[in-house]
Amino acid sequence: MTTPASRICLMYDGAAEDAARFYTATFPGGAIESVQRAPADYPGGQAGDVLIVTFTVLGIPCLAINGGPDFRHSEAFSFQVVTADQAETDRYWQAIIGNGGEENVCGWCRDRWGISWQITPRTLIEALAAGGDEARRAFAAMLEMRKIDVAAIEAARRG
Template sequence: MTAKNTICLWYDGAAEDAARFYAQTFPDSSLDSVHRAPTDFPSGKAGDVLTVQFTVLGIPCIGLNGGPIFPHTEAFSFQVMTEDQAETDRYWDAIVGNGGQESACGWCKDRWGLNWQITPRTLTEALAAGGDEAARAFGAMMNMGKIDVAAIDAARRGEG
């Protein structure tokens, strides 16, 4: 059954590859269906993959192979909440190690240009706490690429 609200992500011909990667990388993720173009279209031919239905961490998505005209930007990202450094490292390393690139403050970009925030729960809890704890954790985060859980926890306690 198709969800009433679905995120549609625009790809330059690689929606199926991206969906397969997400399904292999994240729990509660799958490649659900592949739909081929019935006729030629501006960025492809009849029979090319046009759309892919997939799920990322329980979120229904459609990948549309629309061509190069609309690249992904940081205006949209998936934020993945992690429980510890091992989980943070696993997702970060999978994305960056598969042709992606690192950014700042827990952000990275996959090889298809989609942006991800790999965010340990301790960071969001610190920010939600407010006050000095939030300021210390935020200050620590501002100097990081991948989030260092131990450093955030130390900042929360006022150490270092």
């Protein structure tokens, strides 16, 4: 495999490997590529601790670094997972929430390490792209939801 020119870098407080293993086991297009250990003590860790994990999730090259407790995640960055139907939406939502994560609104949730995920059914994306009344109805329905209800979005699309 060729090393990508760029990666998304995610910071963790000692959980980089656990998070990368969870992501690659949960979402398609994922694999752990390497686990590198610290060659010396560093702020937030000791020589021999896992320092860097390179992995791919959803086909996106990522780098997880155990950088200590000073770096926090926020909703300013999120992964969007486009789902085909309610069953797939439920599966990914439950994987995150059931593993110590927390619900948010409008199809967003946060995993136990603080990374935000948008679990977004394709029908919602299509409704918003359609514009006009269809988009307004679907948008209004979405604003009332935590996990997206595919049947409710489809009903809103139809009016």
